[in-house]
Amino acid sequence: MGYLSKFVGVSAALMLLSVSIVGAEEKDPTKPRVPAEQMADAKAVKNPVEATPESIAKGKAFYEGKGTCFNCHGKEGKGNGPAGAMLNPSPRDFTNCKFHKKRKDGELMWVIKNGSPGTGMVSLIPAAVTEEEAWHIINYERSFCKGE
Numbered sequence: 001m002g003y004l005s006k007f008v009g010v011s012a013a014l015m016l017l018s019v020s021i022v023g024a025e026e027k028d029p030t031k032p033r034v035p036a037e038q039m040a041d042a043k044a045v046k047n048p049v050e051a052t053p054e055s056i057a058k059g060k061a062f063y064e065g066k067g068t069c070f071n072c073h074g075k076e077g078k079g080n081g082p083a084g085a086m087l088n089p090s091p092r093d094f095t096n097c098k099f100h101k102k103r104k105d106g107e108l109m110w111v112i113k114n115g116s117p118g119t120g121m122v123s124l125i126p127a128a129v130t131e132e133e134a135w136h137i138i139n140y141e142r143s144f145c146k147g148e
């Protein structure tokens with residue numbers, strides 16, 4: 001009996017450990033975040049900043065600097081930054097090309113402005129960055145998708 005309960009206790013601890021290592025999952029990244037009634041307006045907002053290498057470099061500096069985006073989204077954009085590991089749902093994985101295909105830049109801007117309610121993604125304009133800085137960051141976040 002004593003052996004069995006010890007065994008159960010150890011396996012439970014191991015299960016907990018593996019859960020905390022794997023971390024939380026993303027909330028389905030293919031589903032829109034902008035409320036339906038605001039979607040048309042959000043999609044109509046076009047990125048005024050062309051995704052040149054200069055813009056992407058600026059975006060990286062804001063992402064890793066004053067924007068603090070890397071804290072949650074990770075320096076490699078995988079959604080596994082030091083603060084992101086504690087969040088449920090977990091931060092967006094920007095290396096996922098399927099996600100990028102599902103979103104217009106205007107929708108990403110909407111979330112950076114308004115946050116994604118019920119998640120750790122809070123409104124960051126103007127708290128962390130200006131709108132213009134956020135367009136550069138969007139260009140950088142797009143660049144994490146390397147494939148199709």
Ligand code: HEC
Binds near residue numbers: 027070071073116121
């Ligand atoms: C405190 C942690 C945290 C920080 C800091 C943070 N994010 Fe996020 N972000 C999240 C989480 C969590 C999600 C996932 C939200 C969801 O699933 O709806 C997310 C999702 C996103 C999305 C995806 C929205 C969509 O349409 O699905 C974008 C774009 C984004 N963040 C941009 C940024 C930018 C730009 C910054 C820096 C200026 C930033 N985030 C900083 C936690 C964070």
